[in-house]
Structures are given as C-alpha cells and as structure tokens.
Amino acid sequence: MSENAPGSTVPAGIRCSDAEREEVRAALYAAAGEGRLRMDEVEERLGRLEELRFRHELAELTADLPEVESDTAVGWRQILTAARVAFAADLAVLRGRTPEATPGRRRLLIVLTALIGLLIAAAIVVAAVHGFGADGFEGHGPEAIEHGHDG
Numbered sequence: 001m002s003e004n005a006p007g008s009t010v011p012a013g014i015r016c017s018d019a020e021r022e023e024v025r026a027a028l029y030a031a032a033g034e035g036r037l038r039m040d041e042v043e044e045r046l047g048r049l050e051e052l053r054f055r056h057e058l059a060e061l062t063a064d065l066p067e068v069e070s071d072t073a074v075g076w077r078q079i080l081t082a083a084r085v086a087f088a089a090d091l092a093v094l095r096g097r098t099p100e101a102t103p104g105r106r107r108l109l110i111v112l113t114a115l116i117g118l119l120i121a122a123a124i125v126v127a128a129v130h131g132f133g134a135d136g137f138e139g140h141g142p143e144a145i146e147h148g149h150d151g
Contacts, residue, residue, distance in 0.1 A: 027062050028045055028049075
C-alpha cells in the first residue's frame with residue numbers, strides 16, 4: 001500500500017478528500033457512458049471507492065481510463081468554492097490584511113453592499129410584522145371578505 005500505482009506520480013501516503021473521490025466517481029460514470037466500462041465493473045470500482053483512503057489508491061481505479069477534462073463545471077461545488085474565495089478576499093480587505101488595488105474603492109463597495117442588504121432585510125421584517133396592505137393584517141383576514149374588502 002506504500003507504493004505508487006504504475007504510471008502514477010502521486011506520492012504514497014497522502015490522504016484523499018471527498019472532492020477527489022467525487023472526481024473519480026465522475027470519471028467512472030463518464031467511462032461507463034462512453035462504453036469503456038461495463039456496469040458491473042463500474043459498480044465494483046464504486047464499491048471500492050468509499051473504502052480507499054489514499055490518493056494513489058484512487059489513481060488505481062482509473063489507471064486504465066483516459067483523463068477526464070477537469071475544467072468543465074460539474075455542479076454547484078465550483079460555484080460555492082468561488083463564492084467562498086471571493087467572500088474570504090472581501091473579509092481580508094475589510095480587516096486590512098490584504099492591500100487593495102485601488103485603496104478605499106473595494107472597501108466602500110463592500111460596505112455599501114452590506115448596508116443595502118441590511119436595508120432590504122429590515123424592509124422585509126417590517127412588512128411581515130405590519131402587513132403588506134394599507135390596513136395591515138386587519139384588511140387581509142377572513143372577516144375582510146364579509147365586509148367587502150376582498151380585494
């Protein structure tokens with residue numbers, strides 16, 4: 001288990017992540033869709049996939065398959081990762097830990113965006129508490145239909 005798979009350049013002993021397992025899973029599904037693997041082969045490899053702990057073991061599952069192009073978006077994970085990176089960069093600028101390309105401009109945009117978000121949230125809360133009509137909740141209950149306020 002301490003040796004690399006043939007043709008693999010991944011050092012032994014490095015643990016794999018869930019994201020790396022997901023890449024292997026996608027490669028196996030793609031190979032099945034292309035007719036490179038039979039379904040029983042895919043099921044057998046997927047069964048082994050969750051038991052493996054190290055990167056070189058993952059490489060063994062796809063060693064006989066061509067590489068899948070990884071620059072295509074596979075789902076929400078890439079979008080969430082990009083949003084998290086942008087948010088972390090914005091926080092670093094606000095805390096003064098990262099220099100800004102144009103001093104003050106990015107900080108101002110971040111603060112204005114946060115204030116607008118807070119104003120929108122406050123407006124939603126006020127509207128929910130006081131009602132959306134001119135009469136508040138009183139004009140929207142079942143008794144309003146009886147009094148001719150249906151609408």
